[in-house]
């Protein structure tokens with residue numbers, strides 16, 4: 001297989017605001033045509049990372065190249081070659097769907113003679129041709145997102161940054177949106193997407209998990225899950241809160257988290273769960289079900305953050 005070119009390369013990328021480290025020593029690569037997912041809770045540093053890669057915010061330390069251009073020395077070259085759908089993408093509500101696309105196409109410098117053809121292509125690509133004369137204000141959240149995508153790719157960028165592009169839309173619309181992204185990647189467009197929805201990471205070739213400015217894990221979705229495979233159990237009990245508290249005190253238990261009324265218990269080793277049942281039973285908690293489960297990426301994230309916190313506590317003690 002030929003070696004793919006790198007669409008993005010970030011080396012020791014860091015950004016601080018005063019003494020606050022929003023992004024610290026982040027390293028990753030995105031080969032051409034791949035989808036890279038950046039996951040992490042609020043304030044993890046995802047948007048700050050994207051802003052540096054888009055040439056909008058200069059890094060405090062480290063280097064990054066996007067489509068071969070250094071973001072620090074050639075931000076303008078980067079900006080005109082990428083597509084960026086920001087967390088707060090702005091569409092003009094008073095314009096129609098088609099007018100919004102035309103507006104962005106002209107901002108990106110598309111000549112009027114190529115504009116018509118490209119507008120038609122885009123309307124078709126995001127399936128908005130039937131709504132071309134609709135005022136943008138009247139569109140549902142899901143349609144607005146598709147329109148924002150069309151605007152962001154009007155100039156056929158080879159690299160696309162999506163910052164929480166699917167926030168607030170229903171699962172079906174999210175899936176359709178990701179199908180579009182997937183299709184673009186198969187045509188060679190490289191994509192970096194941030195999301196709060198861990199299930200969306202399944203679409204990614206590679207995932208980076210961010211926490212407090214650092215990249216705490218970098219792997220494929222399967223490899224991420226394999227990190228805690230074999231020792232994750234789901235429990236249904238009559239008193240989940242009491243059970244959670246009790247399980248936390250057991251030495252064989254590494255991590256407990258509550259998912260609705262269900263408990264996810266990660267054991268330190270793939271050990272016998274009879275001890276869990278016994279302890280819960282002894283405290284008068286009834287276990288209705290205990291099953292081994294495939295870890296979700298959320299479980300992996302919780303486990304990684306826990307490991308990191310433990311490490312911090314340990315280092316403080318030493």
Ligand SMILES: Nc1ncnc2c1ncn2[C@@H]1O[C@H](COP(=O)(O)OP(=O)(O)OP(=O)(O)O)[C@@H](O)[C@H]1O
Pocket residue numbers: 017020022040041042043044045046047048049087
């Ligand atoms: N211009 C700025 N000045 C000071 N602090 C900032 C600035 N921009 C971001 N921060 C801080 O840096 C941290 C990381 O912010 P960032 O927006 O990158 O997080 P995020 O992972 O995108 O979060 P969210 O999921 O909420 O979008 C936050 O604590 C934020 O308050």
Ligand SMILES: [Mg+2]
Pocket residue numbers: 046047048087163
């Ligand atoms: Mg953000």
